[in-house]
Amino acid sequence: MLFRGCTCVPWPSTTGRGPFRADEGPVPDCSSGAVDRRDALCGMGAAALWATIGSLIGGARPARAQKLTEAMPEVDSLSIRVITDSFQQVFAAPARIGNVDVQPFSLGLTDKPPRHVLESEWGVSALLQTQSGTEQRSVLVDFGYTPETLMNNMALLQIRPDMLDAMLLTHGHYDHFGGMAGFLGANKGQFRSGVALYLGGEEAFCTREIVVPLTPPQSYNFGALDRNALQNAGVKVVFADRPTLIAGHIVATGPIGQRTFEHVTAPTRMSAGLADGYGCFPEQMPEAKRTAKSIPDDFSLIPCVNVRGRGLVVFTGCGHRGIVNTLRQAIAATGVEKIHAVMGGFHLAPERDGYVQETVAAIKQINPDFVLPMHCTGDLFAKLVEQDMPGKLIRINTGTRVIFRA
Incomplete structure (x- = not known):
């Protein structure tokens, strides 16, 4: 199939498109008379392009999650294992605080030092495991910055791909999805049939740009999700653009509005459209964002679990929409007024002291247990x-x- 008068671009590779990287392959030659089936097509409208890509990858396209119509389910226990965070305290002691058990990872030294140790890097990944009666569920939330760290830590923590009932990406920043494509590619065929990845919407696929607050400010490519890696791994993509029940135990909040004094912290900029075979389809975006060249990044999808008799545990990812806004949306989405715990990144490191103080005061009014x-x-x-x-x-x-625990 030949498309004349256009500039062809490479199809995304299974390594994912990361930040600060050159193009991952040569640009196909449109004048050669033949274009490889993995090459993205050009010179077409978004709808036609989507249809053509659908034919190339088997017609798969994201499904929309069903609206949450029943009461928020309760669980007997929730375990959250931090797979990746920014640092590790090797000799931290275990503790029990109220009904909460805190279990640091042990090096497991025997007669020989371990060959591998947990790695910490900029990014977040966690495993949420719930128990309700005899039912158990495991959901992977975010993928950290690199697949090497993600898979190294999962192996040490004995977390296998076939354990997962679902996966969820809180937002489209590289330090949360950078490990995804490599992880999916390395474990193809090991996931449960029909396992789904929940995203907030088409915006998750938009290319992003990070602005570093230097003088003058500097902008850098901040990566984009790889649709092809998801398709090749047999992972179903579900858009949870409203409160959504995941794996029977977890509720994702849906969009987080601006309900309080908070602003979007450390936002990136995203662009609708394709660039080098990556990006989002404008026709799948909200109308106000379809033609904008630079869109404030406001996508965030937060998982909540209702522990019986205790209240909500909210895992924030990075909390870019504001941690108080996030908690208010969690309450509105689930109908559960009590916040038992809030856990995750709150993205307050670059904020002025007064803003941080105001945030702590607002959280104190909500009165979470932890x-x-x-x-x-x-x-x-x-x-x-x-x-x-x-x-x-x-x-x-x-x-x-x-x-x-309940």
Whole structure:
């Protein structure tokens, strides 16, 4: 099939398109008279392009999640294992705080030092495991920055792909999806049939640009999801653009609105359309975003679990939409007023001191039982929680397993 008068671009590779990288393959020659079936087509409208790509990859396209219509389910216990975070405290001691067990990962030394150890890097990945009666569910949330770290840590923590009932990406930033394509490619055929990846919408696929606050500000490519890697791995993509029940036990919040004083913290910019075979299809985007060249990044999808008799445990990813906004949306989406714990990145590290103080004061009014900061939260937040909300701060890091019980 030949398309004249166009510039062809390479189809995404299974390594994923990461930030700060050159193109991953040569640009096909449109004048050669033949274009390889893996090459993205050009000179076409978004609808036609989507239809053609669908024919090339078997007609698969994202499904839309069903609306949450029943009461938020309760579970007897929730275990959250931190697979990847920014640091590790090797000699942290286990603890029990109220009904919560905090279990750091042990090196497991015997007569010989271990050949492999957990690796920490910029990024987040966690395994959420629930128990309700005899039913157990396992959901992987985010994939960290590199597949090497993700797979190394999963192996040490004895987390297998065939354990997963679902996967969820909180938002389209590379430090949360960078490990995805390599992980999926390395484990093709090992996932359960029909396993789904939940995304907030087509925006998750948009190419992103990060702005570093230098003088003058510097902009860099911040990566894009690889559709082809998802298709090749046999993973079903589901858009959860409204409150959605996942694997029977977990509810994803749907879009997070601006309900409070908070602003979107450390936003990237995203662009509708394709670039070098990566990107999002404008016709699948909200109308206001279809023609914009640079769109503020407002996609975030947050998982919540209702622990029986305790309330919601909310895992924030990075909390770019504001941690208080996130908690308010979790309450609205689930109908559960009590926040038992909030855990994850809160992205307050680059914010001014007064903003962090205001955030802590607002969380104090919501009155969660526990606060477990990770990743991009910053030291000031943890210090203020320890000072203003005594007994509620739980410190965690790479490898920590936290168990919330009814």
